[in-house]
Amino acid sequence: MDQDVLTKLDEIKALDAKNEKIAIGHMLQDEVAAITGTKMLIAKYFITPHAVHVFEIVKSYVEEGKSVSDIYFHIHSIAEDDWQSFSHGVSRDEYLRQCMVMSVPFLGTDVYAEGVFNQIQKQYFRREAFFLYKNAKPKILNTADNKDLTEIVTDISQRCNALLDGMTPSDEHDYEAEVMQVLNSTEQAVISSGFKDLDQIIDGFRPGQLITVGAGTGVGKSAFAVNLALNITDQGYKVGLWSFEMDESEVYQRIISNITEISRKDKSQAEERYNAVKKYLKDTKHNIQIFTDRIKDLGSFYLQCRKCSIKENMKVIIIDYVQLIHLSGFTGSNRVAEIELITKTLKNMASELGITIIILSQLSREYQKRENKQPILSDLRDSGSIEQDSNVVLFLHRQDDYPLALKESEKMITVIIAKNRDGRSGAFVLKYQGNITKFKEE
Numbered sequence: 224m225d226q227d228v229l230t231k232l233d234e235i236k237a238l239d240a241k242n243e244k245i246a247i248g249h250m251l252q253d254e255v256a257a258i259t260g261t262k263m264l265i266a267k268y269f270i271t272p273h274a275v276h277v278f279e280i281v282k283s284y285v286e287e288g289k290s291v292s293d294i295y296f297h298i299h300s301i302a303e304d305d306w307q308s309f310s311h312g313v314s315r316d317e318y319l320r321q322c323m324v325m326s327v328p329f330l331g332t333d334v335y336a337e338g339v340f341n342q343i344q345k346q347y348f349r350r351e352a353f354f355l356y357k358n359a360k361p362k363i364l365n366t367a368d369n370k371d372l373t374e375i376v377t378d379i380s381q382r383c384n385a386l387l388d389g390m391t392p393s394d395e396h397d398y399e400a401e402v403m404q405v406l407n408s409t410e411q412a413v414i415s416s417g418f419k420d421l422d423q424i425i426d427g428f429r430p431g432q433l434i435t436v437g438a439g440t441g442v443g444k445s446a447f448a449v450n451l452a453l454n455i456t457d458q459g460y461k462v463g464l465w466s467f468e469m470d471e472s473e474v475y476q477r478i479i480s481n482i483t484e485i486s487r488k489d490k491s492q493a494e495e496r497y498n499a500v501k502k503y504l505k506d507t508k509h510n511i512q513i514f515t516d517r518i519k520d521l522g523s524f525y526l527q528c529r530k531c532s533i534k535e536n537m538k539v540i541i542i543d544y545v546q547l548i549h550l551s552g553f554t555g556s557n558r559v560a561e562i563e564l565i566t567k568t569l570k571n572m573a574s575e576l577g578i579t580i581i582i583l584s585q586l587s588r589e590y591q592k593r594e595n596k597q598p599i600l601s602d603l604r605d606s607g608s609i610e611q612d613s614n615v616v617l618f619l620h621r622q623d624d625y626p627l628a629l630k631e632s633e634k635m636i637t638v639i640i641a642k643n644r645d646g647r648s649g650a651f652v653l654k655y656q657g658n659i660t661k662f663k664e665e
Contacts, residue, residue: 232353236270239346241325242339243274244318248326249336250281251295251319255522256336258529261285263340268347272309273318288533295319355382414539414579417454418664420651424640425615428455428539430577433570433612435545437584437603438619439591443636444583445469446660447619448543449477451581452511460538463531465514467547474513477660486658512537518548521568532576542569544583546604562606570612584609586618596620600641616642622652632658 246264249256261282269275277298284294299319306315359379413427428434438444445468452462466474476487483499485492512531518524531537542548545565553561566582573580590602598618603609610616622635634657639650653662 235346235349235353239270239343239350240274242342242346243269243271244322245326246336246339246343247274247277247281248322248324249339250278251291251298251322252326253336254291254526257281257285257291257294258526259337260340263337264343268343270347270350271313273306273313276309288530290530355379414455414460415458416451417457418638418651418653418662420664421617421638421640424647424649424651425617425643426646428579428581430538430579431574432579432614433566433573434579434581435584435603435609435613435616436581436619437586437598437616439586439598442619442621443634443655443657443660443662444619445543446477446655446657447662448541448581448583449474449481449660450662452539452541453478453481455539456507456511459508461531461535462511463514463528463537463540464511465518465540465542467515467517468543469515471513471515478511480659481661484659484661488658518542519551521550521565525568525572528572528578529576532578537578539579539581541581542583544585545609546585559606563608566606566608566612582609582613597637598639598641610642613642614644615640630656632656636662 246260250260251257260278264278266275266279266282269278280298281294284297299315301315303315359375359382362375362379413429415422415427416425436444436447438447445466448464452464455462464474469477479496479500480487482503483496485496485499487496489496512535514527528537528540531540545562548565550561550565569580569582572578585604586598586602587604590596590598597620600610600616601607602618603616618639618641620637620639622637634655636653636655637650638653640648642648652665654665655662
C-alpha cells in the first residue's frame with residue numbers, strides 16, 4: 224500500500240477518534256445530545272473500543288430513561304482493571320476528561336452535536352470504502368490469478384452495492400409481512416375522556432394524538448382540563464397538567480371542589496369536604512402532577528415529558544394553554560412561526576413517546592363580532608398549524624339561550640367536535656357547575 228495513502232488513513236483515523244471524544248462528551252453532559260446521538264448512531268460507527276463501550280452504556284441508559292448524571296456516574300465507576308480490558312492502555316479518567324473538555328465549547332448547540340454525529344456516521348462508511356479499495360487492489364493487479372476479471376469486478380461491485388445500501392435507506396418492503404404485522408399487533412389502549420358522548424364521536428384518546436380544546440375567555444376551558452385529568456386518573460393513568468394561568472394551589476382547589484362536589488366557599492360543609500378528600504386520596508392509586516413553570520425551551524420540555532413517560536408511566540399531558548408558551552429566541556413578529564414550531568414539536572413528541580397531548584387554545588376575538596358566535600376552526604388564535612397538526616379539535620361554546628332552567632352557578636356548554644381525523648364530527652351538551660368546577664352529562 225502506498226505510504227501517502229497510509230498516512231492519509233492515519234490522519235482520517237486520528238480525526239475520527241477526536242470527533243468521537245467530542246460526541247461522547249456531548250452525550251455525557253447534555254441529555255438532548257444523548258437522546259439524539261443514540262438515535263443517529265450505532266456502536267460499529269465508532270473506531271476506538273473505549274468509545275464503543277461508552278456509547279453502548281449511554282444507549283442502554285437512555286432507553287431506560289436515565290439522566291446523563293446517572294450515565295456519567297456509572298461510567299466513572301467502572302474499575303480501572305475492567306476499563307483496561309477493552310481500552311488498550313487508555314486511562315479511564317484521562318479519556319473521560321478529554322471527552323468533557325473537548326465538547327465544552329460546543330455544549331448547548333444542538334446543530335453542532337448533530338453535525339458531529341453525522342460526521343461519525345459518514346467517516347465510518349469512508350473507512351469501509353477504503354478497506355474495500357485496499358482488498359480490491361491486489362485482486363485487480365494479480366495477473367497470475369486464474370479468476371476471470373469479470374468475476375473479480377462483479378465481486379467488487381456487489382461489495383460496493385452492499386456498502387451503498389448501508390449508506391442510503393432502502394425502499395424495499397415486504398407488503399405481506401407489513402400487513403400481517405399490523406393485523407397481529409396488540410391494539411393500543413384507548414383512554415376514555417370520561418364523557419360517553421365525546422367517546423362515541425372520537426373513540427377516546429389514543430397514544431400519539433394531539434388534541435386541541437378551544438374556547439373563548441370565561442367559557443371554562445381550564446375547568447374542562449381539570450375534569451379531563453380527573454376522568455383519566457380514575458382509569459389508573461397518571462396525568463401531567465401544565466397550568467400557566469393558575470398556580471398550583473388554585474388547581475388543587477378546583478380538583479378538591481370537583482371530587483367532593485362541595486364548593487370551597489361553602490363553610491358549612493368544610494368537614495364533609497375534608498373527609499371526602501381523604502377518602503378519595505386513600506382510594507386513588509394514580510394522580511395528577513401539576514407543573515406551573517412556563518415552557519421556554521422545547522428541548523427541556525421534551526426531556527421532562529420523556530422522563531415522566533418512562534419512569535412514571537405518564538400517559539396524558541395537558542397544557543393550559545398553548546398561547547402562553549413563549550420560546551426563548553423568538554420575537555413578537557415571529558409569533559405564527561413560533562406557534563407552528565410548538566404544535567409540530569408537540570405532535571412529534573406525542574407520537575415518539577406514545578402519549579396523548581391535550582392542548583388548550585384561546586380563540587381569536589373576531590368570533591365575538593359575528594352574529595353566529597359558534598366557534599369554527601379558523602377562530603383558533605395565532606396559527607393555522609394548531610388545526611393542521613391536531614388529530615382532534617373540539618370547541619366549548621356557552622349556550623346562553625338554553626331553554627332549561629338553571630341555577631345561578633350553572634351554564635350549558637355545547638361541545639363541538641370540529642375536526643376528527645379518524646372519524647366523524649358532531650356536538651353534544653354538558654352542564655357546567657361553576658361553583659364546583661364540574662362538567663356533567665345530562
